[in-house]
Amino acid sequence: MSLQPASTEIAARTAAVISTMKDLEGPLLPILHGVQEEFGYVPQEALLVIADALNLSRAEVHGVATFYHDYRKQPAGRHVLKLCQAEACQSMGSDAIAAKVKQALGIGFHETARDNSVTLEPVYCLGLCACAPSAMLDGQVIGRLDDEAIDEIVAEVRR
Amino acid sequence: MSPTIYMTIYIPGDSGALALGAEKVAKATAKELAERGIAAKIVRNGSRGAYFLEPMVEVETTEGRRAYGPVKAADVKGLFDAGFLTGGQHRLALGDPEDIPFIAKQTRLTFARCGITDPVSLEDYEAHGGLDGLRKAVAMAPLDIVKQVTESGLRGRGGAGFPTGIKWKTVLDTTADRKYIVCNADEGDSATFADRMIMEGDPFVLIEGMTIAGIATGATKGFVYIRSEYPHAVATMNKAVEVARKAGVLGATVLGSPNAFDIEIRVGAGAYVCGEETSLLNSLEGKRGVVRAKPPLPAIQGLFGKPTVINNVISLASVPIIMDKGAVFYKDFGMGRSRGTIPIQIAGNVKHGGLFEIAFGLSLGEIVDEIGGGTRSGRPVKAVQVGGPLGAYFPRELFDTPFDYEEFAKRDGLIGHAGITVFDDTADMLKQARFAMEFCAIESCGKCTPCRIGSTRGMEVIDRLAAGIEPEKSLALVTDLCNTMKFGSLCALGGFTPYPVMSAITHFPEDFKPAPARVAAE
Numbered sequence: 217m218s219l220q221p222a223s224t225e226i227a228a229r230t231a232a233v234i235s236t237m238k239d240l241e242g243p244l245l246p247i248l249h250g251v252q253e254e255f256g257y258v259p260q261e262a263l264l265v266i267a268d269a270l271n272l273s274r275a276e277v278h279g280v281a282t283f284y285h286d287y288r289k290q291p292a293g294r295h296v297l298k299l300c301q302a303e304a305c306q307s308m309g310s311d312a313i314a315a316k317v318k319q320a321l322g323i324g325f326h327e328t329a330r331d332n333s334v335t336l337e338p339v340y341c342l343g344l345c346a347c348a349p350s351a352m353l354d355g356q357v358i359g360r361l362d363d364e365a366i367d368e369i370v371a372e373v374r375r
Numbered sequence: 376m377s378p379t380i381y382m383t384i385y386i387p388g389d390s391g392a393l394a395l396g397a398e399k400v401a402k403a404t405a406k407e408l409a410e411r412g413i414a415a416k417i418v419r420n421g422s423r424g425a426y427f428l429e430p431m432v433e434v435e436t437t438e439g440r441r442a443y444g445p446v447k448a449a450d451v452k453g454l455f456d457a458g459f460l461t462g463g464q465h466r467l468a469l470g471d472p473e474d475i476p477f478i479a480k481q482t483r484l485t486f487a488r489c490g491i492t493d494p495v496s497l498e499d500y501e502a503h504g505g506l507d508g509l510r511k512a513v514a515m516a517p518l519d520i521v522k523q524v525t526e527s528g529l530r531g532r533g534g535a536g537f538p539t540g541i542k543w544k545t546v547l548d549t550t551a552d553r554k555y556i557v558c559n560a561d562e563g564d565s566a567t568f569a570d571r572m573i574m575e576g577d578p579f580v581l582i583e584g585m586t587i588a589g590i591a592t593g594a595t596k597g598f599v600y601i602r603s604e605y606p607h608a609v610a611t612m613n614k615a616v617e618v619a620r621k622a623g624v625l626g627a628t629v630l631g632s633p634n635a636f637d638i639e640i641r642v643g644a645g646a647y648v649c650g651e652e653t654s655l656l657n658s659l660e661g662k663r664g665v666v667r668a669k670p671p672l673p674a675i676q677g678l679f680g681k682p683t684v685i686n687n688v689i690s691l692a693s694v695p696i697i698m699d700k701g702a703v704f705y706k707d708f709g710m711g712r713s714r715g716t717i718p719i720q721i722a723g724n725v726k727h728g729g730l731f732e733i734a735f736g737l738s739l740g741e742i743v744d745e746i747g748g749g750t751r752s753g754r755p756v757k758a759v760q761v762g763g764p765l766g767a768y769f770p771r772e773l774f775d776t777p778f779d780y781e782e783f784a785k786r787d788g789l790i791g792h793a794g795i796t797v798f799d800d801t802a803d804m805l806k807q808a809r810f811a812m813e814f815c816a817i818e819s820c821g822k823c824t825p826c827r828i829g830s831t832r833g834m835e836v837i838d839r840l841a842a843g844i845e846p847e848k849s850l851a852l853v854t855d856l857c858n859t860m861k862f863g864s865l866c867a868l869g870g871f872t873p874y875p876v877m878s879a880i881t882h883f884p885e886d887f888k889p890a891p892a893r894v895a896a897e
C-alpha cells in the first residue's frame with residue numbers, strides 16, 4: 217500500500233504525539249486531545265495510527281472519537297467562538313445574543329464562515345453563570361455579553 | 376539589611392473575573408506602576424465570589440486589606456491618583472472586603488482562603504491554615520480518618536448527597552493491589568461554578584483533600600477529571616500539583632510519612648454525561664462515556680476494575696477542615712441530615728450573583744431576595760431553577776423551602792450541586808421545559824431508550840403544545856413520557872429530566888395553556 221505524502225506526514229506527527237503519552241494509564245483521551253492540538257482536528261489517518269499503537273481496533277478508536285463533542289472531524293476556522301446556551305445564560309437573553317451573532321457572522325451553530333475566519337458553536341455552561349450571558353473566543357472568556365461586546369468579537373474574528 | 380517591603384495588589388485571575396476584564400485591569404496596573412516607579416507586587420488571587428463586584432482589586436494597607444470594585448481598566452489611573460495603594464478614597468472604594476455584606480454574612484469553611492491567598496503559593500496556603508488537616512491525618516490510622524469524615528456528616532456535594540465517609544469505608548475494606556481516588560471536576564450543571572472557583576482560587580485544598588482520602592483508603596493514585604470548558608482551572612491545577620510534588624506534599628513520602636500519593640490532571644472532551652461517575656470512569660479509561668450499570672459499585676470495582684473513591688471537588692475540598700477542626704466542629708453547622716456548609720451559587724438574572732457559602736437551612740427566599748437582591752433586570756422574580764439542568768423550577772410560593780437535601784426532595788426538587796438560576800417574569804416556562812428535553816436529547820449517552828428517544832419525543836410533544844395542537848392530549852402525553860423516563864432510565868440524566876419539565880407544568884400551568892398570541896406569532 218502506498219501512502220500519500222500528506223498521510224505519511226500525519227502518521228509521523230501522530231506517532232510523535234503518541235510517544236509522549238502512551239505510558240499514561242488510560243492514554244486514549246489525552247492522545248486524542250494531543251492530536252487535535254497538533255492538527256486542529258482529528259484526521260482519519262491518525263485514528264489508524266492510534267489504534268495500532270494502543271492495540272485497539274480502528275472501530276473502537278473511531279467510536280471514542282465520535283462520542284465526545286470536542287473532537288473535530290474537520291479543521292475549524294481561524295477562530296472558534298462558543299456561545300453559552302445553558303439556563304443561567306438563557307435567563308439573561310442568550311437566545312437574542314445568539315441570533316445577533318449568527319446574523320453578524322452570517323452562519324449558524326456548528327458552521328464555519330466561508331472565509332474560514334470563524335467557527336460558531338453552542339456550549340452548555342462555561343462556569344461564568346454569575347456573569348451571564350457568556351462566551352469563549354479561542355479560550356478567552358467573556359462575560360455579560362451585550363451589543364458592544366458582540367461588535368468587538370465580530371471585529372476581532374474578521375481581523 | 377532589612378528586606379525590601381513590597382506593596383501587594385491583588386487582582387483576581389479567576390475566570391469569572393477575567394470574563395469581566397481583570398486581565399486588562401492587571402495590565403493597566405502594571406503599566407501605571409512602571410510609569411510611576413512604584414515597586415509593588417501584583418498577586419493574581421482567586422475570587423471571593425462576589426461577581427457583581429468583579430473585577431475586585433484589593434491592596435494590603437497597614438490597616439489591613441482594602442477593596443475597590445468593580446474596576447475597569449479605564450479606572451486604574453484614577454485609582455492611583457486617589458492613592459488607592461494606601462487605601463485612598465475613590466468612588467469604587469468598598470472598604471475592608473471582610474465587611475462587604477455579601478462576604479460578611481457567609482460562613483467560609485471550604486472557601487476559607489479562596490480569593491485571599493495566592494492560589495499557587497504553598498507558603499501562602501500554609502500561612503492560612505493549609506496542610507494542618509493532612510498533618511493530623513498522616514499521624515492517624517486510616518480507619519480513624521474514615522470515622523472522623525463519617526461523623527462530620529459530610530455528604531457528597533456532586534448531587535446525590537451520599538455520605539462521604541461510608542463510601543470511603545467500602546474502599547478501605549476492599550483489598551486490592553491498587554486503589555484510586557478520582558475527583559469529579561466535570562461540573563456541567565448550569566449555574567454552578569464552585570468547583571471551578573476552588574480549582575482556580577485554592578487548588579491546594581483539593582490536593583490536600585484527595586491526599587487525605589488516599590491515606591484513609593489505601594489509594595496511592597489520584598485523578599482529577601476536569602471538563603475541557605475550564606482551561607484556566609486545568610492550568611492552575613497542573614501548576615499546583617507540580618508545586619506540591621516539589622515540596623513533598625505529593626510523592627513517595629507524603630509530608631515525610633510512609634504514605635505514597637500522587638495526582639494526575641485529566642481533561643474531559645465535552646460530554647455532560649461524563650459527570651455521572653461511571654461514565655467518567657469509562658472516559659478516564661479511554662472509552663466512550665457510557666454509563667455503567669451498578670452493581671458493581673465503583674468503590675468495589677471502579678477505575679480499571681480497582682476499588683475507587685469518586686467524589687466531587689467540594690466534597691474532597693471540605694475534608695481538610697474536618698480533619699483539622701474535628702467532626703463535631705463541622706457537624707455543628709447545618710440542619711437535619713444536611714450537616715456543615717454548602718457553597719450556594721446564585722446565578723442568572725440576579726443582582727448580586729456569586730458564590731455564598733453558608734450552613735444548610737437558609738430559605739430559598741432569603742437566598743434569592745435578600746442575598747441575591749432580586750433580579751438584575753429589576754423585574755419581578757418568576758421562577759428559580761435549583762440544582763442545574765436536572766433540577767426543578769420553583770415558584771415564589773415555595774420560597775419558604777429551606778436549603779436542605781430532604782426538604783427539597785419533599786417538594787419534588789433537588790439541591791444538586793447547589794446552583795440557583797433566577798428568571799424574571801419574561802421567562803416562558805414552556806420554553807424552559809422544552810429546553811430540558813432538548814438538553815437531555817443532546818447529552819444522552821444513548822444506552823436507554825426512554826432517555827435517548829423519549830427526550831426527542833418530549834420536544835416534539837411540547838412543540839405541539841406550543842402550537843395549540845390537542846393541548847389536553849399533548850399535556851397528558853408529556854406527563855406519561857416523564858413517568859417512563861423517570862422509571863425507565865439507568866442514570867439521573869434521563870431519570871431527572873422530568874423534574875424541570877413537570878415542575879414547570881405544575882407550577883406555571885398558564886404558560887402551557889394554548890395562547891392565541893403564541894399561535895399567531897408562529
Ligand SMILES: Cc1cc2nc3c(=O)[nH]c(=O)nc-3n(C[C@H](O)[C@H](O)[C@H](O)COP(=O)(O)O)c2cc1C
Nearest residue numbers: 531532533559561562563650651652686687690867
Ligand atoms: C448526568 C449526570 C451528571 C453528573 N455530573 C456531575 C458533575 O459534573 N460533578 C459531580 O461531582 N457529580 C456529578 N454527578 C454525580 C455523580 O454521578 C456522583 O454522584 C458524584 O460524583 C459522587 O461524588 P460525591 O459523593 O462527592 O457527590 C452527575 C450525575 C449524573 C447522573
Ligand code: SF4
Nearest residue numbers: 820822823826866869
Ligand atoms: S439515562 Fe440517558 S444518559 Fe443515563 S444511562 Fe440512560 S441513556 Fe445514558
Ligand code: FES
Nearest residue numbers: 300305342344345
Ligand atoms: S449557564 Fe452560561 S456560563 Fe453557566
Ligand code: FES
Nearest residue numbers: 822823824825863
Ligand atoms: S437500555 Fe433499553 S431501556 Fe435502558
